[in-house]
Amino acid sequence: MGTVSHDVTSLLRKLADGHSDAAAELIPLIYSELRRLAAGHLRHERPDHTLQPTALVHEAYLRLVAQRNVAWQSRAHFFAVASTLMRRILVDYARRQLRAKRGGGRSNVSLEQAVLFSPDRPDQMLSLDECLGKLEKLDARQSRIVELRYFGGLTVEEAAEVLGVSPTTVRREWTSAKAYLYGALKQRHGDHS
């Protein structure tokens, strides 16, 4: 853990200094840590108790950013990298969960629930992922902003820092991206019922 943290810190510093190739080294480190944690959680879960991605991700982040004095930019870059991985892990997990349930509970999504999108619902997580994939084809930067903001928990300012654009741009793109995704999710739900 100690050495991983150390590596992560120095890689983050490189990333913040503009060495974008550091991301390639950083991804496996963060990914393995996130997966290790997820696996640990799953082993200890009681069968009747669903894993709360929120709690899992929370813990993963806390462990990986345990070291102090990470400069603000490094922090933003860390979460930028982790946000993509987080999306992958959550979607994988949702897929496995659905497979385990095999159809149960998929048809009873009410419109209200679709509106109040919940990351703890595997079907909704998968829908979001697919819609985000569509958005990516329309505007890659917008889908990246959603990843950073939603899966990475970055603030508008942090996302702006990572993407090298102004906070105003991030805010604007985020607004229309949300409107798009909301519509796309609603439409998907309509297709199901």
Add this chain to the structure above:
Amino acid sequence: MEITPDKWQQAKAVFDAALRRPSGERASFLAVACSDADLRQQVEQLLRNHEQAGSFLSKPVIEVPNSERFAAGFIIVGRFKIVRLLRKGGMGEVYEAEDLKLRRQVALKFIADDLSRDPQMLERFDREARAASALDHPNICTIYEVGQHQGSPFIAMQYLDGKTLQGCIEGKPLKTINILDLGIQISDALGAAHSIGIIHRDIKPANIFVTARGQVKVLDFGLAKHQPLRGRVAEAIGGSAQSTASLPEESLTSPGSALGTIAYMSPEQVRGEDLDARTDLFSFGAVLYEMATGQHAFSGRTTGVIFDAILNREPTSPLRTNPQVPVELEQIITKALEKDREVRYQHAADVQTDLKRLKRRTESGRSETCATAADRRSGGRAWSFILAAIAVLLIVVAIYVLMRPQFRPKVSGIFRITNNAQEKIQPVPGYIVPLPLPMVTDGPRLYFSETSTISKFVQVSVSGGDTVPIATPLRIPVLGDLSLKRSEMLLLDVGFVIEAPIWIVPLPGGAAHRISDILGHDASWTPDGLHITFGNGFDIYTANPDGSGSRKLLTGRHRVDVSMVARRQTLTVHSSGLQN
């Protein structure tokens, strides 16, 4: 909603534009802006989604990825359920929590670990928090409860919705009326605390909260760290880098925030002397100064430099930084910032009285700005009011006339002109609301500013392509106006001052030259193309293009009015014969 990337860019652009309009005007805007029914339908759908989306995705999968002590859902002393980390600073962490017993939202403050290990510190924290909890005042954040969780002391206090004064200022001066309103409330809070013997010791913008309704809540009464500085200051003033090692612990872990904190210390605090209520009044003066100018009263890159400024230097006159500061406010600030506490304001009530008096006069329109003071000296006070009133009226009419749509343009198509991932914005210091991007065209080319890390003045063909920088010696070029013959451009070099040097740049390229020594925050050509007009402070001036023959046309009421007039309404004002 299957849509192509091109169509999506279009829909997005119209959606963004529609959102910027009041909801009542959106339908008519869409009718004009949408070239085809499909596009319109898509944008309407987006707008509907936007309305309905509510809190959709607003809460990230993961929140507050900072290394906070408690995760959401954690329950403290069987009573307070952590909701989220609100902020984290040198003093400790503040969480939003739910009081399960009284079913209300609270803010929980934990002091930093290293501080909570010091028994003396703990004892003091406890004693003072209890004393502060006795304070019941509308402008002081109420303390509900003081407790300990596994040896870490915490305070449960009123949960507030709004932002700190630091967040309100953000490097820009506040309006005079807001400064007075907030100042009166802050001084009221200080007066109430001082009257029962509680000194704050750490008055600074980050400790002053402004609720969404504009009510001040002073935070952290009696919680300030006070470490004896005696004997250490001399080293600090010597300026050696090592000297910070003996300064408060904050400066070790985060030099930036430490500098932010010590900038509001009183001279007696810096010297490590015994403190009384007057230390708060000095710090309050520094806060007023910052509200009036957007800048620290005492600044510097090292602790030593800041301490030297607090002890030995007078801050730059607020009026020089912000000409809109009333003379009386400057006097109040100066008196609060007296280095000798015997000649400073003695009681919070005294500052408050002065602030209230100034507020009354400001509200009745009698406050002196620099400009009106000058007018009065020349004996034209009453006249200046009448003229100002007429000017304001004319400005309003002019704005209406010129902003009124003359015809409804039909958007026949949207195409992308540039595609270089550069922001088409320009920083405009001195404005609270950013102005839309000024952009002018001489027909074949568009001229505007592009900002990545630095701001550049560029041109691009109207048919699209790469932007070409136009070299200027300006630090931050801001577009003023294009001349009648479209052969010269007025540019302002805003740098970091409010009133900027004005330059003329020949088009499509050539050597820029500065217009003598005139300064303004906006500039335009007169309609006949023979003169330039420019706004400076509340005044509008006209001058020859070489800067000679400069004279004042009229005095406006706000900088923005002046700017709009200088930029666009020159014609109406100039030709109406209203020349002072």
